[in-house]
Amino acid sequence: xxxxxxxxxxxxxxxxxxxxxxxxxxxxxxxxxxxxxxxxxxxxxxxxxxxxxxxxxxxxxxxxxxxxxxxxxxxxxxxxxxxxxxxxxxxxxxxxxxxxxxxxxxxxxxxxxxxxxxxxxxxxxxxxxxxxxxxxxxxxxxxxxxxxxxxxxxxxxxxxxxxxxxxxxxxxxxxxxxxxxxxxxxxxxxxxxxxxxxxxxxxxxxxxxxxxxxxxxxxxxxxxxxxxxxxxxxxxxxxxxxxxxxxxxxxxxxxxxxxxxxxxxxxxxxxxxxxxxxxxxxxxxxxxxxxxxxxxxxxxxxxxxxxxxxxxxxxxxxxxxxxxxxxxxxxxxxxxxxxxxxxxxxxxxxxxxxxxxxxxxxxxxxxxxxxxxxxx
Numbered sequence: 001x002x003x004x005x006x007x008x009x010x011x012x013x014x015x016x017x018x019x020x021x022x023x024x025x026x027x028x029x030x031x032x033x034x035x036x037x038x039x040x041x042x043x044x045x046x047x048x049x050x051x052x053x054x055x056x057x058x059x060x061x062x063x064x065x066x067x068x069x070x071x072x073x074x075x076x077x078x079x080x081x082x083x084x085x086x087x088x089x090x091x092x093x094x095x096x097x098x099x100x101x102x103x104x105x106x107x108x109x110x111x112x113x114x115x116x117x118x119x120x121x122x123x124x125x126x127x128x129x130x131x132x133x134x135x136x137x138x139x140x141x142x143x144x145x146x147x148x149x150x151x152x153x154x155x156x157x158x159x160x161x162x163x164x165x166x167x168x169x170x171x172x173x174x175x176x177x178x179x180x181x182x183x184x185x186x187x188x189x190x191x192x193x194x195x196x197x198x199x200x201x202x203x204x205x206x207x208x209x210x211x212x213x214x215x216x217x218x219x220x221x222x223x224x225x226x227x228x229x230x231x232x233x234x235x236x237x238x239x240x241x242x243x244x245x246x247x248x249x250x251x252x253x254x255x256x257x258x259x260x261x262x263x264x265x266x267x268x269x270x271x272x273x274x275x276x277x278x279x280x281x282x283x284x285x286x287x288x289x290x291x292x293x294x295x296x297x298x299x300x301x302x303x304x305x306x307x308x309x310x311x312x313x314x315x316x317x318x319x320x321x322x323x324x325x326x327x328x329x330x331x332x333x334x335x336x337x338x339x340x341x342x343x344x345x346x347x348x349x350x351x352x353x354x355x356x357x358x359x360x361x362x363x364x365x366x367x368x369x370x371x372x373x374x375x376x
């Protein structure tokens with residue numbers, strides 16, 4: 001019997017088999033709400049109230065979810081969090097940045113600033129995949145400190161805290177792409193907390209959102225006139241357009257609507273505290289199972305750094321993770337393969353708020369069932 005021919009008993013299967021780390025599960029209720037708009041939303045102008053009201057709904061919803069500190073603003077634009085690295089390189093980093101680089105995405109931001117001809121060589125604090133530096137190393141001349149709240153590629157989460165001993169006015173730039181909506185954060189410890197919709201907010205990609213402090217807004221207003229900045233990367237334009245409840249160019253309307261539905265649902269359940277408790281429950285289920293399973297262990301060895309939104313599990317070398325993934329996929333359980341560049345034999349499990357903790361528990365039972373039948 002091949003792995004793909006295994007049929008997992010129906011009573012073991014999760015109610016929904018989508019465990020991707022982005023794009024991730026979209027709740028059916030979101031899709032039903034979008035369909036119910038009929039001809040009144042999709043296919044209409046993003047400059048008109050029908051769409052601008054949804055942008056307003058998303059921005060207000062994020063403000064409610066996070067309880068924005070005084071003067072902080074929610075900004076959006078086209079392109080996703082990857083685009084925001086370029087925006088930050090042009091509009092927020094003045095001379096030199098310091099980066100924590102301990103996975104695929106945190107390393108890419110460091111590379112982007114290293115390639116920028118108008119910036120000095122960045123300071124980069126590296127750690128192996130599955131680990132993270134414990135703290136920044138402040139130094140004179142560094143005006144921006146950059147790290148991910150959650151490294152999506154490896155399932156490592158960090159503490160968001162301004163380092164002591166920095167130059168006056170240094171900014172804290174936090175990539176929250178897989179953390180936003182699922183991990184708690186004190187926004188006063190950040191100046192740009194930026195993310196995309198396709199993970200915790202159960203939508204599609206193609207947009208970026210950034211919660212900006214007054215210091216970040218002031219920095220961008222001062223730097224942009226001094227540099228050539230393409231209009232699509234001009235943070236000042238994105239700030240101006242966001243205040244008008246719109247984007248500089250046409251956004252993905254379905255993405256905005258699905259995100260609005262998800263944010264409303266999260267706020268109705270109890271907001272960010274509820275969401276973080278829910279993802280924490282899923283994580284406890286996953287890591288407790290991994291601790292008990294004789295063939296599995298958490299990829300992130302430090303329990304304090306194990307993500308509660310993206311769980312990574314290493315399997316014993318006697319078990320081919322690809323075989324397990326293939327058998328699960330044949331039974332409708334999808335997107336649990338480890339990130340391609342992480343380099344370990346194992347699984348990666350999205351545990352965002354849309355994902356039921358009971359489904360995470362069912363997933364672990366299915367993995368046990370498959371491993372028992374594919375190990376010789």
